[in-house]
Amino acid sequence: MASVLSVQGLTKLYGQLEALKGVSFEVGEGEIFALIGPNGAGKTTTLRVVATLLSPSGGKVTLLGRDLKTEPEKFRENISYLPEEAGAYRNLKAEDYLKFMAGFYSDDPVRTAEYLKRAEEICGLGLRLKDKVGTYSKGMVRKLLLGRALMTKPALTILDEPTSGLDVINSLEVREIIKRFAREGISVLLSSHNMLEIEFLSDRVALIDKGVILDSGTPAALKQKYKAENLETVFRSALR
C-alpha cells in the first residue's frame, strides 16, 4: 500500500507545554488510520497540524510527497478536514454552502456539478438542501459537513469525531459512507472516543498519550498483543 501521508518526529509546543513529543506514523492509500487516546493526549493537535491549522514545532509532515511547511497551499488541495465542533454559514442555503466550498477546488462547472451530486448523495438531505443552514439540526449540519469533506474525493480526509452529535442510525450511515470512500481510495485520518466506531472503521490504530504514540497496529493485532477482547481494554492496558 503506497504511503499517502507521512508524519515523522512531529513535535508541537504551546509555549512551555510540549503537546507532541515526536509523533510518527504513515497512512496508506485508501487506509483508515485512527488515533485513540485520553483527553489531552495530543489527538486533536496532531489532526490540526496535518490539517495545516497549526504549524509544527519540529518534525516533517508530507502528503503525496509535498511538504506541509514549504507548500501549505498545495498540501491543502489534497486534504479536507472535519473538526469535532464544526459549523456551516448559517445565512447560506445548504446547496450554496456546498457550491461555495466546491469553488475552492475547481473552476470547471462540470466537475463542480459532480462534487455537488456526490455531496447530495452523502448528505441525504434531499430538498432540505434548498433551506438555509441556520434552520438545520445539529445532525443535519454534521451530515452536510461530511458531504462537504468527501465531495472532492481528497487524497486524505481528516475526521475528528466524525459522528459527533449524530443519532445511532445516522452514525451507522456515516460510518458506511466513510468505509465506502476509503474503498474508493480515499485515505482517512480520524480520531474518536467511540471505541466501537474505531474498531468498525479503522484499518490501523495508534494509541497516543501525553504526546507520544505508545503503540500502533491493526485492531486485531493490538487485541492479540494485549490479550484483550476489545479496543477499550487494549486502550486501558496500553496506558498502564
Add this chain to the structure above:
Amino acid sequence: MNKFIHLLKKEIKELVTKQLVVTLVFTMGIFYMMGTITKSEVKKAIGKQDIAVLDQDGSELSKSLVGSLAMVNYVPKAVAASSSREALDIVRAGKENVLLVIPGGFGASVAALAPKPIETYAFIRTFSVIGIRRSEVLKGIIEAMNDYVSNDYLRARLPGADPKGLKHPIVTRDFVLIKDRMAEGSISAIAGFVSSQTMMVPIILMMIIIYASQMVISAIAMEKQNKTLETLLTVPISRTAIVTAKMLASGLVGLLSAVFYMLGYRYFMSGITGSIGAAAGLNAVVKQLGLSMSGSGLVVLSLSLFMAILCALALAMILGVLAEDFRSAQTLIMPVILLVMIPYFLTLFSDPKTLSLPAKILLLAIPFSHSFLAVQNLFLGDYRSIVFGMLYMTAFFAVLVVLAGRIFSSDKVLTMKLRWGKKKVVL
C-alpha cells in the same frame, strides 16, 4: 484570483443581509423626513418673527418705534391688556416668544434724555436650537429700537447731519485672507459657515470607520462562533487572500452604507446650513476664498477617507482574531472607537498647530487624525500635510496588513484570545 473573487462574493453576500438593506432604507427615510421638517422650521426661524407689544405710552415716539420693528423683519402684535402682568398671561397662552412693554411716559422721558426702561420678556418654550434662536431675537429688537430712537434724536438736534456717521465715526471694512486669496467679510461669519458646511465630514468619517471595523470584527467573530473558521483555513486559498477578501468586503459594504448615511445626513444638514448661508449672503465670499470643495479637493478627501478606512479595517482584522464570539467582538471595537474619538475631539475643540508636543505627537500618530485634518488642510491649501498624512496612513496600513497576514498564517489565528484567566489549549 478566481478563488479570491469566489471568497469575496461570499463575504459580501454574508454582509448584505435583508436586515442591512431595511436599516439603510429606513435610515434614509428618517433623514429625509427630518430634513424636510428642519428645513421648514429653519425657514420659519430666519423669517419674520412675531412680537407681542404692550404700548402703555401711546405717544408718537412709541407708535413709530413699534412701526419701525416691521421694517426690520419683525411683526409687532399689539396686546390688549391693562398691565404688564395681564399682558404676560395673554402672551404666555399665545405663540409669541417675546413681549415688549413700553411704559407710560416713555416718549416724554426719551425727550428729556432720561429714558424709562422698556421691559422685555423672552419666553423659552423649547430648548431646541431653533426655539432658542426665536427667543434670542430680543437683542436685535433692542438694537433696532435704539437705532431708530437715536437716529430720530440726532436728526432733530442736528438737522442735515448723518446720524449713522455721528454714531459710528470709525467704520471698518473687514477682509479675510487665506494664503493668496482674499474676500470681504466677517471672519466669525465665514468661519461659522465653513464649520457648519464641513462639520459632517468628521462625523461621517467616524461613522464609516466604526461601522466598517465593526463589520470586520464581527465577520471573524461569527466565523469563530459558528465554527466555520477552521474549515475555511484548510481550503486551498492563501491566508492573505482570506484576510484581504474579508477586509475588502467589509470596506465595500461599509462604504456603501456610509454613502447612504452621507446622502441622508447631507439632505438633513442642507436644511439648516443652506438656508442660513444663503440668508447671510456668505456663499459668494466662501467661493472667493476657495472654501467651497472643488472636484479635485473631493478626490483628495475621498482618498484620505479611503486610506483611513483601510487602516481601520486592518486594525479591526487583528482585533477580530482576539474575539471568541459575536458578543466579545462588540467589546473589541472599543480601541477603534477610542482611536477615532481622540482625533475627532482634538480637531474639533483645538488647533492642532498650537497643541503641546506630546498632544501633537499623539494626534499625528493616530492614522485617522490625518483624515480629520485633511478637510482643514485642503481649505488652507496645505497639500504637504495632506500628502504626509496619506503616506503615513499607507505605511500604517502596510504594517498592519503584514501583521494580520502573519497572524492568519500562524497558530495565533486560533490560539490568540483576549482572556483574563489561564489560557486553555485543546490537545
